[in-house]
Amino acid sequence: MDPNENPTCVFCRIIGGDEMVSIIHEDDEIIAFLDIQPLYAGHVLVVPKEHYKNLFYVPERLAARTFATARRILPGIRKATNCRAVNLFSPNGTAGGQDVFHFHLHLIPVPDGEAFPLQLPDPNAPVPSRSQLDVMAIRVGQCIREEEAAGA
Numbered sequence: 056m057d058p059n060e061n062p063t064c065v066f067c068r069i070i071g072g073d074e075m076v077s078i079i080h081e082d083d084e085i086i087a088f089l090d091i092q093p094l095y096a097g098h099v100l101v102v103p104k105e106h107y108k109n110l111f112y113v114p115e116r117l118a119a120r121t122f123a124t125a126r127r128i129l130p131g132i133r134k135a136t137n138c139r140a141v142n143l144f145s146p147n148g149t150a151g152g153q154d155v156f157h158f159h160l161h162l163i164p165v166p167d168g169e170a171f172p173l174q175l176p177d178p179n180a181p182v183p184s185r186s187q188l189d190v191m192a193i194r195v196g197q198c199i200r201e202e203e204a205a206g207a
């Protein structure tokens with residue numbers, strides 16, 4: 056068993072061959088398979104084989120491989136589903152809807168005329184002032200530097 060493998064993790068059991076899924080891509084580091092509860096047909100999960108809780112914990116190189124794999128399979132999902140849109144989604148924390156604590160990307164084809172339930176605000180929604188945005192940008196920039204200095 057991989058030292059990082061977590062026997063209580065459903066994705067680790069899938070990667071270990073203990074749970075059946077419909078695999079669409081597999082290499083030495085990444086596996087992609089159909090979500091068993093798709094939002095729309097063709098909904099794919101892209102998962103690094105090593106167990107990391109979420110994007111906060113994944114080494115940058117492996118995160119890049121996961122995103123690169125998503126990019127590579129995206130056109131095939133679009134063609135197979137005849138959807139013009141394929142959205143990418145990654146929950147990173149319970150409050151954001153993460154329910155399997157093994158980092159993964161969702162690739163979700165969205166049929167024309169169907170809703171995507173994670174819509175960003177309507178174009179007519181109120182917008183913060185420029186100064187509010189600037190204050191938040193400075194705050195985020197400071198925190199990025201603080202977290203990098205702390206080795207997060």
Ligand SMILES: [Zn+2]
Pocket residue numbers: 060061064065066067068105106107156157
């Ligand atoms: Zn896992």
